[in-house]
Amino acid sequence: MSLAVIVFVCLPAAAHAALGVSLDATLTPERLGHSTAVGLGFQIRERGGRVPPPLTEVDLQYPSELGIATSGLGVATCVPATLESLGVEGCPADSVMGYGTALTELPGAPARLRETNGLTIVRGPTEGGHLTFLINATGAAPVITALTFPAVLLPARAPYGERLLARIPPTPSFPGAPDVAVVKMHATLGSPGLLYNERVGNKVLTYHPAGILLPSRCPRGGFQFAARLGFQDGSHAVARTTVECPRAKAS
Amino acid sequence: MKRRLARTAGVLLLGALGAVAPASGATSASQRAVAHIADTAHLHLVKASGASLHEVGPVSGTLSGSMQAVLNVSASFSGEFTISTGRGTIKGHGTAVPHGSGRYESFAGSIVVTGGSGRYTHVHGRGGLFGTFDRRTFLFVIQTTGELSD
Numbered sequence: 001m002s003l004a005v006i007v008f009v010c011l012p013a014a015a016h017a018a019l020g021v022s023l024d025a026t027l028t029p030e031r032l033g034h035s036t037a038v039g040l041g042f043q044i045r046e047r048g049g050r051v052p053p054p055l056t057e058v059d060l061q062y063p064s065e066l067g068i069a070t071s072g073l074g075v076a077t078c079v080p081a082t083l084e085s086l087g088v089e090g091c092p093a094d095s096v097m098g099y100g101t102a103l104t105e106l107p108g109a110p111a112r113l114r115e116t117n118g119l120t121i122v123r124g125p126t127e128g129g130h131l132t133f134l135i136n137a138t139g140a141a142p143v144i145t146a147l148t149f150p151a152v153l154l155p156a157r158a159p160y161g162e163r164l165l166a167r168i169p170p171t172p173s174f175p176g177a178p179d180v181a182v183v184k185m186h187a188t189l190g191s192p193g194l195l196y197n198e199r200v201g202n203k204v205l206t207y208h209p210a211g212i213l214l215p216s217r218c219p220r221g222g223f224q225f226a227a228r229l230g231f232q233d234g235s236h237a238v239a240r241t242t243v244e245c246p247r248a249k250a251s
Numbered sequence: 252m253k254r255r256l257a258r259t260a261g262v263l264l265l266g267a268l269g270a271v272a273p274a275s276g277a278t279s280a281s282q283r284a285v286a287h288i289a290d291t292a293h294l295h296l297v298k299a300s301g302a303s304l305h306e307v308g309p310v311s312g313t314l315s316g317s318m319q320a321v322l323n324v325s326a327s328f329s330g331e332f333t334i335s336t337g338r339g340t341i342k343g344h345g346t347a348v349p350h351g352s353g354r355y356e357s358f359a360g361s362i363v364v365t366g367g368s369g370r371y372t373h374v375h376g377r378g379g380l381f382g383t384f385d386r387r388t389f390l391f392v393i394q395t396t397g398e399l400s401d
Contacts, residue, residue, distance in 0.1 A: 070302055075387050216300040
């Protein structure tokens with residue numbers, strides 16, 4: 001398990017009370033040169049205990065040394081139409097890259113209403129030369145949620161190497177009420193529970209995909225992550241975190 | 252123009268730049284030896300480190316030999332390569348944009364040849380880069396086309 005140093009950076013919106021956003025990242029296990037599962041999560045808090053505005057954009061930056069494109073995750077693809085109409089069950093098992101949860105709240109509700117949504121990350125068709133993930137969010141109560149949105153893998157400026165940019169469509173709540181607000185999200189790419197199939201001759205072999213390959217050497221300063229979150233009211237917030245390099249074994 | 256075409260054709264008849272040493276030696280700066288190349292490399296993984304893949308494999312076509320490449324497979328593809336032939340080495344780099352989906356991805360881009368050793372010490376050129384990548388086995392098939400000048 002890696003140590004995540006959480007840094008709060010908050011850019012208050014002109015029209016909204018200041019938001020506090022924290023980002024956490026884990027590499028499990030954190031063994032250089034070996035495959036790992038990358039856990040990423042953020043939490044959004046509004047001072048005064050109010051529900052934050054609905055989340056509309058997540059721009060997640062991470063080190064280029066993380067081999068997401070070389071991970072062997074998502075060796076099949078699922079198209080958005082299939083995911084929207086049939087759910088994850090309609091997608092090839094080999095397209096699933098990870099799982100997660102999102103905690104949402106309903107602004108304006110008389111009592112604080114919270115809902116935990118399941119997240120599934122699947123490989124989508126490449127768009128414009130960019131690797132694309134599809135994120136499927138489902139929830140049952142108090143609001144039935146079935147949401148699919150893409151996250152596109154793009155180059156990022158140093159010290160990061162790549163970024164995942166997701167634009168989140170609005171999630172309606174009750175008639176006349178504001179859209180659902182995300183207050184917490186966590187997802188793992190390369191979840192240990194993933195099972196893929198590969199046809200070899202006449203046999204179908206089942207295997208666990210290796211996960212995301214860590215570099216042989218730790219980047220200087222550790223594995224740095226950043227998230228820029230955009231909200232429906234036009235405000236945004238930035239948070240950063242670093243997964244420290246593993247300590248060398250005592251000789 | 253006719254003379255240039257004739258020269259290029261002559262170079263092509265000789266097959267590859269490696270075979271044009273006498274012609275190259277006789278040329279002036281304004282009469283460069285030019286060779287069109289069209290090669291295919293089949294690369295397999297030697298070592299992976301994060302998004303960086305060290306690959307090697309045979310090259311066939313205009314040049315015959317082997318290729319070593321360090322490829323960065325991320326939002327886009329980039330890498331550096333060294334082609335070794337019996338006459339020396341050719342070094343360069345390239346970038347490509349992936350297409351397609353799933354296990355097999357195709358890519359297209361460009362390469363720049365920056366120099367080398369032996370017969371190819373002063374070689375340079377540009378060309379196209381095309382290929383496929385198996386995300387399960389990390390096998391690359393890379394096709395390059397273009398012109399080399401000496």
